[in-house]
Amino acid sequence: MSVDVEVVESAQPDGVVPGERGTWSLSWHGLRTVAVLELRQRVRSTRWKTALIVWFLMVGLITLLTTGAFSILSGDQPGSDEPFGGTVYSIVVGFVLFLGLLVAPALSSGAINGDRNAGTLATLQVTLLSPAEIVLGKLAASWIAALAFLVASIPFLVWALVGGGVNWLALLTTVLMLALMLGVVCAIGLGFSAIVSKTSGSAVLTYLTVGGITAVLPILFGLLVPATTTTESVRVWDVEPGYTWEETTAPECEWQTHEVDVWHSERTWWLLAPNPFVVVADAQPLNGDPEQLSEEGNMLAVLQYGVRYARTGDTGPQDWCSGYVMDGNTIQPDSPVEPVKVSDQLVWPWGLGFDLLLGAAGVVVAVNRLRVPTAELPQGTRVA
Amino acid sequence: MTPDGGIRAQGVRRSFGPVHAVADVDLVAAPGRVTALIGPNGSGKTTLLLMLAGLLKPDAGTIRIAGADPVTQNYVARSRTGWMPDVFGTWDSLTAREVLTTVAAAYRIDAAAGLARASELLELVHLSELADQPAHVLSRGQKQRLGLARALVHDPDVLLLDEPASGLDPRSRVDLRVLVRRLAAEGKTVLVSSHVLTELDEMADDAVFISRGRTVATQSVADGDRPREWRLTGLDPEALTARLDEDGPAYRKEPDGPGVLVELTGDAAAAALLRSAIEAGIDVSSLAPAGGVLEQAYLALEEERR
Numbered sequence: 001m002s003v004d005v006e007v008v009e010s011a012q013p014d015g016v017v018p019g020e021r022g023t024w025s026l027s028w029h030g031l032r033t034v035a036v037l038e039l040r041q042r043v044r045s046t047r048w049k050t051a052l053i054v055w056f057l058m059v060g061l062i063t064l065l066t067t068g069a070f071s072i073l074s075g076d077q078p079g080s081d082e083p084f085g086g087t088v089y090s091i092v093v094g095f096v097l098f099l100g101l102l103v104a105p106a107l108s109s110g111a112i113n114g115d116r117n118a119g120t121l122a123t124l125q126v127t128l129l130s131p132a133e134i135v136l137g138k139l140a141a142s143w144i145a146a147l148a149f150l151v152a153s154i155p156f157l158v159w160a161l162v163g164g165g166v167n168w169l170a171l172l173t174t175v176l177m178l179a180l181m182l183g184v185v186c187a188i189g190l191g192f193s194a195i196v197s198k199t200s201g202s203a204v205l206t207y208l209t210v211g212g213i214t215a216v217l218p219i220l221f222g223l224l225v226p227a228t229t230t231t232e233s234v235r236v237w238d239v240e241p242g243y244t245w246e247e248t249t250a251p252e253c254e255w256q257t258h259e260v261d262v263w264h265s266e267r268t269w270w271l272l273a274p275n276p277f278v279v280v281a282d283a284q285p286l287n288g289d290p291e292q293l294s295e296e297g298n299m300l301a302v303l304q305y306g307v308r309y310a311r312t313g314d315t316g317p318q319d320w321c322s323g324y325v326m327d328g329n330t331i332q333p334d335s336p337v338e339p340v341k342v343s344d345q346l347v348w349p350w351g352l353g354f355d356l357l358l359g360a361a362g363v364v365v366a367v368n369r370l371r372v373p374t375a376e377l378p379q380g381t382r383v384a
Numbered sequence: 385m386t387p388d389g390g391i392r393a394q395g396v397r398r399s400f401g402p403v404h405a406v407a408d409v410d411l412v413a414a415p416g417r418v419t420a421l422i423g424p425n426g427s428g429k430t431t432l433l434l435m436l437a438g439l440l441k442p443d444a445g446t447i448r449i450a451g452a453d454p455v456t457q458n459y460v461a462r463s464r465t466g467w468m469p470d471v472f473g474t475w476d477s478l479t480a481r482e483v484l485t486t487v488a489a490a491y492r493i494d495a496a497a498g499l500a501r502a503s504e505l506l507e508l509v510h511l512s513e514l515a516d517q518p519a520h521v522l523s524r525g526q527k528q529r530l531g532l533a534r535a536l537v538h539d540p541d542v543l544l545l546d547e548p549a550s551g552l553d554p555r556s557r558v559d560l561r562v563l564v565r566r567l568a569a570e571g572k573t574v575l576v577s578s579h580v581l582t583e584l585d586e587m588a589d590d591a592v593f594i595s596r597g598r599t600v601a602t603q604s605v606a607d608g609d610r611p612r613e614w615r616l617t618g619l620d621p622e623a624l625t626a627r628l629d630e631d632g633p634a635y636r637k638e639p640d641g642p643g644v645l646v647e648l649t650g651d652a653a654a655a656a657l658l659r660s661a662i663e664a665g666i667d668v669s670s671l672a673p674a675g676g677v678l679e680q681a682y683l684a685l686e687e688e689r690r
Contacts, residue, residue, distance in 0.1 A: 020459050033489040037475065044477040119473020123534065124468050126437055127490035128459065373441040373455055374464075377400065 001177035023371050025130040034129065034137020036143070038111070042145055051103070056152045059096060063156040066091045066165070085163025086298030086342045092160045093174055093300060097181065097280055101214065102148055104182045105206035108142035108189035110199035112366060117199070121370075135363055137192055139183075146182040150175065165298065170284040174300075177283045180352065181276040184359035187209055193360025194369035213274040213355070221271040221310075228267050234260045235317040237337050253321035266313025273351030275360075278307050281349035308342035313339050389415040389450060391436060391542055396445035406595035409445075413575045415541070418568045420588035421577040421606070422436075422682060426512055426598040429577040430533045431680040436575070437467035450573070454667050463491075466540035468531050468654055470547040472579075476520040484537060491538040498537075507543050511560065524551040532560070542573045543650050546638070549583050561587045585676035593685055594689055600685055605677050609610040614654055614673035618644035619667040619682040627666050632657065645674055 008348075042048050066088045112135075115121040124134055154175065161171055189208050192202035236258045243251040272278050281303040322335035387388050390687040391413040398406045406428040412629045413419035423429050433442040436447060438454035438461045447454055475483060481502050488498030509529040514522060521531060528551050535543060543660070545564075549557050564587055568574050578584050585605065593601040616635075618624035621642050628635050628644065633653075637642045654671060661668050674680075 020458075021425065021459065029489070029492065033486065037478075037486050041475055041477050099606070115473075119471045120475055122439055122469060123473065123487070124490060125439060126462055126465070127487060128492050128538075129490050137553055147599045372439050372458055373435070374439060 021128070021130050023130060023367060024132045026132050026136065026351075030129050030133035030139060031137045034124070034134050035140040036056075038138055038141030039144060040139065043240060048145070052148060052152060052247060055099065055103070055149050058099065058172065059092065059153045059156050061241040063092050063159060067160070074289070085160055086165035086301065088163050089157070089160035089166045089170075090299040090301070092153070092156050092296075093178070094277065094278065096150070096157070097178055097276055100146065100149060100178065100182050100214060101210050101276060104142075104146045104185035105189045105203055105210060107145050108139070108186040108202040109146065109193050111138045111190055112193040112199055112370070113202055114160060114193070114199050116197070125370060125372050131361050131367045131372070134370055135366040137189065138365065139187055142186040142190070143183045146186055147179055150178055150182065165284050173283045173285065174280055177280040177348070177352070181355065184355045187359030187362040189362070191365040194366035198264060209358070210276075213358075214276060217271045218275055219274065221268050224268050224271070225263060225265075228264045229261050230264065231259055232262045233257050234262060236260070237317065237319045237321050239321050242306075251321065260318070262314050264314050265310040269313065269347065270350060272307050272310060273347050274301045274354045275351065279348045279351040282307055283349070305342060307347045308345045309340065310324065311345045311347055312340055312342055389541075391419075391575060392448040393432075393436065394446050395434060396447060398435060398440060398444045399443060404597055406435070406442075408599070409594055410602075411429075411575075411592050411681040412600045412602075413542075413573050413592075415573045416568055417589040418564055418572050418576060420584040420589055420591040421594065422579065422581065422584065422591055422678060423577075424579065429457040429594065430546055431597075432594070433546050433575070433577060436544055437465055438462050439467075462581065463538070464541045465544060466535035466538065467544045468546060468548055468580070469534040470550070474519045474522075474527060474530065477518055479516045479518055480506060480522065483530060484533060485535065487534050487537045493538065496601065498524045501537060505536055508536075508563070509533045510556075525553055525556055528552055529556060529632055532563075534569070536567075540572070543567060543575065545574065545576045547578055548576060549578060549580060557583060562642050581679040582676050583680060585678050588678070591678055591681070591683065595685070601681065603681060611649040612677060612680055613645045613648050613672070613674040614648050614657075615643050615672055616646055616657070616661075616668065617641075617670050618661075619669055624666055624668075626660070627661060627664050632660070643670075 026314070070087055112121065115124075123126065125131075129137075144347065157171060160166075161168065185206070189206040192209075193204040196202040196205060212376045234257070235257050237253055238258070240254055241256075245251075247361040281300040284304065286299060286304065317337050318337045319337035322337075391411065392591040393409060396409045396411075397404070407529055409432055411419075411421070411430070411432075421429055421432070423625060431440065435442050436449060436454070438449070438458050441455055449461040452461040452464065454465075475486070478486065484502035484505055485495070485498045488501055489495065493501065502555040503512075503515075504646060506515045509532055511522075511529060511533070514526065519530065521529065528548065532545070532548060535545070548564075549560055561583070564574055564576065568589070576584065576587065589676070590603050590604050591602070592599060593603075615638065621644075625635070625637075625644060628646075633646050633648065635646045637644055646657065648657065658668060658671050675683075
C-alpha cells in the first residue's frame with residue numbers, strides 16, 4: 001500500500017465539488033480498495049489458512065488413492081500399458097469441482113449481511129465508493145479466495161495429466177471453467193447475502209441454488225424421459241424378414257418401417273447444460289473415439305459425449321442391420337444411415353451462459369440493495 | 385450564514401412499516417456552530433442522522449447538506465459529510481492505522497496523502513501508540529475515538545456525531561469537547577446527538593429538541609435572556625429563607641438538599657441577588673446555576689408534555 005503512488009482524484013478540502021458518481025460508477029481504485037480490505041481480513045483469519053491446508057491434503061489424498069488403485073489394477077494385467085491418466089484426471093477434476101462448490105458459497109454468502117450485522121457496511125456506504133465498487137470488490141475478493149483453493153489443486157491435476165491419456169489443452173479449459181464456475185457461485189452467494197439478513201440463511205439459499213442446477217435439473221431431465229418418449233413410425237435399415245440367423249449366407253438388409261419408442265432428449269437437454277460438471281466436461285477438447293470411451297474410463301469424456309448425444313437427440317432413420325460380424329467378416333459394411341456426429345453439438349456455451357446470467361443477477365441484486373439513500377430496508381435489517 | 389452552508393432539514397419524515405421513527409423534524413445547523421440534537425431514547429435521533437448522512441431516504445421533506453440534497457445529489461452530499469455512527473462496527477483484524485488508510489482510500493484520497501492523514505488523525509485522537517495494534521484490542525472508548533478520526537478523514541464540512549461521548553473516560557470527554565469546539569471554530573457545521581446533557585452544555589451553541597420523531601423546541605444555549613434556576617445555599621438556611629421572604633425573588637426549597645432554588649434571568653440578576661444577600665449579613669456559601677441550561681429546558685419540555 002505505502003509504495004503505491006497511483007494518482008487518483010484527491011479529496012477536495014477547499015470545497016470544490018467532485019463529479020457526481022452514480023450507483024454503477026466503477027473505478028480501478030475503488031475496486032481495489034474494497035478487494036484489498038476484504039482480502040486483508042480473510043488472510044488474517046487462521047480459519048481460512050486451515051481450510052486451505054485441509055483442502056490441499058484432501059485433494060492430494062484422493063489423487064494418491066486413485067493413482068495407487070489404478071496402478072495396481074493395470075499392474076494385474078501383464079503387458080497392459082493402457083494409460084490410466086484419463087480416469088485419475090476425471091476423478092480429481094470432479095472432486096475439485098465438488099469441493100469447490102461446497103467452499104465457494106461459504107466464502108461469499110456472508111460478505112454483505114455479515115458486514116451489515118457487524119456494523120461495517122454503512123461505514124463503506126457513506127464513503128465515496130459506489131455500490132457497484134463495493135459489490136464487485138467483494139466479489140473479486142471472494143473469487144480470489146476461491147481461486148486460491150483451485151491453485152492449490154493444480155499440482156494434482158498436472159500429476160494426473162502426466163499419467164497420460166488426456167490432451168494437455170484439456171488442463172487449460174478445465175481450469176478456466178472451474179475458475180468461472182467458482183466465480184458464478186461466489187456471485188450467487190453475494191446476491192443472497194444482500195437479500196437475506198442472516199448469514200446462515202444466505203448460505204443455505206446459495207447451497208440450494210447450486211444444488212438445484214447440479215442435481216435437481218438433471219433429476220428433472222431423468223424424470224421427463226417418459227414424457228419426452230413417443231411411439232413413432234421410424235424407417236429402419238433392418239434384416240430381411242424371415243432370416244433365421246442359422247443360415248450361412250449373410251442377411252440382406254432392407255428398409256422397413258417399425259413402431260418404435262423414440263426418446264426426444266433434444267427437447268430437454270438444456271436441463272443438463274447449467275450443471276457445473278457438464279460445463280467443465282463439455283468445454284474440454286473432444287478427443288478420442290467414442291467407441292473406446294468406456295475402456296479409457298475418462299468420466300469427463302463420457303459425460304461430454306453423453307450430453308452431446310442428448311442434445312443431438314432423435315436423428316431419424318435407424319440402422320439395425322449393419323455391423324454384424326460373421327466368420328470374421330463384417331457384413332453389410334456400408335450403411336445408408338448416417339452415423340451420429342456430435343462434434344458440433346456444443347452444450348457448454350449454453351450452460352456457461354446461463355450460469356453467468358445467474359451470477360450477473362446476483363451482482364445486480366446486490367448493487368441495488370446497496371444503493372444509497374436506501375428507500376426500503378429488508379425485513380429485520382438495520383442500516384447501521 | 386450563507387444560504388447553502390450547514391444543515392437544513394424541513395418537514396423530514398421517515399417510517400419503518402407502521403413505526404413513524406421520524407414524524408416531522410425541522411432542523412437548522414449553522415456553519416461554525418455546534419448544534420446539539422437532544423431527545424429521549426427512541427425519539428428518532430439516529431434515524432434522522434442516517435437521513436442526514438445520505439444513507440436513508442426520507443419519506444417526505446427536504447434536506448440540504450452544505451447545499452447538496454442527499455437524495456438527488458447523494459455523492460456530493462456524502463463527500464462533504466463526516467458521519468460517526470452510534471454503534472461502532474470496525475474491521476477487527478485491521479490495525480487502527482489501516483482502518484484510517486482504508487477509509488482514506490474509500491474517499492478517493494491517494495495512498496501517500498491517506499497515510500499522512502491517518503498519522504495526523506491518530507495523533508489528534510491520542511491513538512498513536514496503538515496505531516499498529518489490531519482494532520479488536522482497542523477498548524470501547526478507544527474505538528469511539530477511532531470512529532471520530534474515521535469521520536474526519538476527508539476533512540468534511542459537516543460532521544454528524546451520534547452519541548460521540550458514550551464510553552469515553554473523563555479525559556477523553558474533555559478532549560472531545562476541545563476538538564469539537566476547534567472544528568466549529570474552523571467553520572465546520574457540527575451536529576452532536578446525545579442524551580447526556582451536561583456534556584452538551586459545554587459543547588453546544590444551539591440545541592434542537594426532538595421527541596417522538598418531532599422537533600419540539602429549538603433554542604440557543606448561550607441565550608442569556610432566558611430565565612433559569614440557580615441554586616443558593618447559606619450557612620444558616622433559616623436566615624436565608626427569611627431574607628428571601630422579606631425581599632427577594634420567588635424561591636422554592638430544594639427537595640433533596642439544604643439550598644433553595646431561585647429563578648433568575650441573566651448573570652447580572654444573580655450578581656445583584658448575591659450582593660443584596662451579603663449586604664443583609666447573610667453568609668452565602670454558594671450560588672450557581674442548578675443543572676445545565678439544556679437539562680432545564682429538556683425537563684421543562686418533559687413537564688409540558690405530561
